[in-house]
Amino acid sequence: MATQHSRSAARVMISPAVLLLLAWMLIPLGMTLYFSFQRYNLLMPGAHPWVGLMNYKLFIQNPAFWTALINTLLLVGGVLIATVVLGVLLAILLDQPMWGQGIVRILVIAPFFVMPTVSALVWKNLFMNPVNGLFAWLLPKLGMAPYDFLTQAPLASITFIVSWQWLPFATLILLTAIQSLDSEQMEAAEMDGASALSRFWYITLPHLSRAITVVVLIQTIFLLSVFAEILVTTNGGPGNASTNLTYLVYARSLLNFDVGGGSAGGVIAIILANIVAIFLMRAIGKNLDA
Amino acid sequence: MARAVTPQRKAINTIAAWIIGLLIFFPILWTILTSFKTEAAAVAFPPQFLNFDWTFENYTTVQERSSYFRHFWNSVVISLGSTVIGLIIAVPAAWAMAFVPGKQTKNVLMWMLSTKMLPPVGVLIPIYLLFRQFGLLDTRTGLVIVLTLMNLPIIVWMLYTYFREIPVDILEAARMDGASLRKEIIYILTPMAVPGIASTLLLNVILSWNEAFWTLNLTAAKAAPLTAFIASYSSPEGLFYAKLSAASTMAIAPILILGWFSQKQLVRGLTFGAVK
Structure with missing residues (x-):
């Protein structure tokens, strides 16, 4: 039973966290919004005239925006599909009885702990480099022509690198979920003569739906903001071929010093992230309350 | 079976x-x-x-040429600093929400989660300009502030899910036996809360160590942690694979080892308690 006294004590204990987060959200957000209506470039000192929706118009009319938008969706979608599909298969495999299960699990989750700049540079140089990379040696052995991954297929290569980083996360969560599956139900289905495929389809997959939703939600939050991997591999290029929205706003803001335009882009990025978030929260809300 | x-x-x-x-x-x-x-x-x-x-x-070359250990130390200070400050702010909050839940507790938690949906790039310019204004660019203090605020929702959520599992009945029993509030906290609650706090600390150090948006954008040479230091290898001169590998190995080794200890906490922390 909470007394009046303990309630007010609780309020005091919660308020620092709430106030700090509120400030962290509102002050920068307000500033972004404010700047987005001004003509404001750090290289041009002087007044920052009010220009209405001009920055938004310019940002959206720029073909780079649409390229970046599509790239963002392709990157997020590609990584989600790869990590969820492979994650489910890998989780099922790791759940089987085997020797050295603990060690295999350690090997599988390791990429998650590698910092983004390291994994991107290792893949870029040690593996994908068209002259010295391991793939440059391996492909001819397999009868294939040498291939410059980050130049000829930059977005697909980055999608691959990011998938490698996030596969462990999906696998670990799905494995945790699989391990809570009722084995008696499985055995009953097996005795009734259900095939492995139909057991997977009618028992395992429905059981995993909640965990899959969680994986999709959390990965989407992080994947919309992929940045370091692009910065150190392709710098968004060639052209805009591997520029996502985060990178485009960064380039506009800190490379072109265009505060107004960058802010408009930032607001657009926030709106898009929120649209995705609403969809996901709704999908997850159903799943999480159960 | x-x-x-x-x-x-x-x-x-x-x-x-x-x-x-x-x-x-x-x-x-x-x-x-x-x-x-x-x-x-x-x-x-x-x-x-x-x-x-x-x-x-390669290991000695990397250190001599680019004072590797300064960046290593920056990573340690930034990830530990932001985590400890985050815990100091979050422990009371999570504690109150777990043990004295009010009508608004659920909403406050959901709102905190929603702040994580805000893409960092949306507030890049204001943070950059504020940092420039207050001389926080390329300082460890600045990064500690940003990373603390960025990870605060995860810390609160994680602690909350741990604290909620502490049985409240045990407190009533202690009270019946005549324990004072002070004794309750020291002898009963603290020992039961320590594992949860330790797990939260571990996971948060890992997340901060690998954070690569703010660390890349807000540091130059002085306060650069390992994420930013490694990024400097993206435009190299001459042969550098072995040196890049040595720098990378040293950057990931400590966190790889910590990470392997934290598998279980990782699932729980990053799913906000939805999968355990």
């Missing part, structure tokens, strides 16, 4: 899982091996797996 499997089946599982596990781990293993090669051996075809002359030269 574990299901009975034939030895053949078990052997097939084992082989398949080990092959896939080693494939996934291979880039890390290859980086570690390359860090012990000479630059010439690092790019030799056919690739040399173990049959090369092992050398520690």
Whole structure:
């Protein structure tokens, strides 16, 4: 039973966290919004005239925006599909009885702990480099022509690198979920003569739906903001071929010093992230309350 | 009850899982091996797996040329600093929400989660300008502030899910036996809360160590942690694979080891308690 006294004590204990987060959200957000209506470039000192929706118009009319938008969706979608599909298969495999299960699990989750700049540079140089990379040696052995991954297929290569980083996360969560599956139900289905495929389809997959939703939600939050991997591999290029929205706003803001335009882009990025978030929260809300 | 499997089946599982596990781990293993090669051996075809002359030269070169340990220390200060400050703010909040839940508790928690949906790039300009204004660009203090605020929702959520599992009945029992509030906190609650706090600390250090948006955008040379230091290898001169590998190995080794200890907490922390 909470007394009046303990309630007010609780309020005091919660308020620092709430106030700090509120400030962290509102002050920068307000500033972004404010700047987005001004003509404001750090290289041009002087007044920052009010220009209405001009920055938004310019940002959206720029073909780079649409390229970046599509790239963002392709990157997020590609990584989600790869990590969820492979994650489910890998989780099922790791759940089987085997020797050295603990060690295999350690090997599988390791990429998650590698910092983004390291994994991107290792893949870029040690593996994908068209002259010295391991793939440059391996492909001819397999009868294939040498291939410059980050130049000829930059977005697909980055999608691959990011998938490698996030596969462990999906696998670990799905494995945790699989391990809570009722084995008696499985055995009953097996005795009734259900095939492995139909057991997977009618028992395992429905059981995993909640965990899959969680994986999709959390990965989407992080994947919309992929940045370091692009910065150190392709710098968004060639052209805009591997520029996502985060990178485009960064380039506009800190490379072109265009505060107004960058802010408009930032607001657009926030709106898009929120649209995705609403969809996901709704999908997850159903799943999480159960 | 574990299901009975034939030895053949078990052997097939084992082989398949080990092959896939080693494939996934291979880039890390290859980086570690390359860090012990000479630059010439690092790019030799056919690739040399173990049959090369092992050398520690790259590790000393990386330190001498670019004062590696300063960046390492920056990473330590930033990740530990932001985590500890985050815990100091979050422990009371999570505590109150877990033990004295009010009508608004659920909403406050959901709102905190929603702040994580805000893409960092949306507030890049204001943070950059504020930092410039207050002289916080390229300082460890600045990064500690940003990372603390960024990870605060995760810390609160994680602690909350741990604290909620502490049985409240035990407090009532202690009260019946005449324990004072002070004794309750010192002898009963604290020991039960410590494992949860430790797990939260561990996971948050890992997340902050690897954070690579703010660290790349807000630091230059002085306060750059390892994420930003490694990024400087993206425009190299001459042969650099072995040195890149040595720098990378040192950057990921501590967190890889911490990470392996934190598998369980990782699931719980990053799913906001939705999957345990």
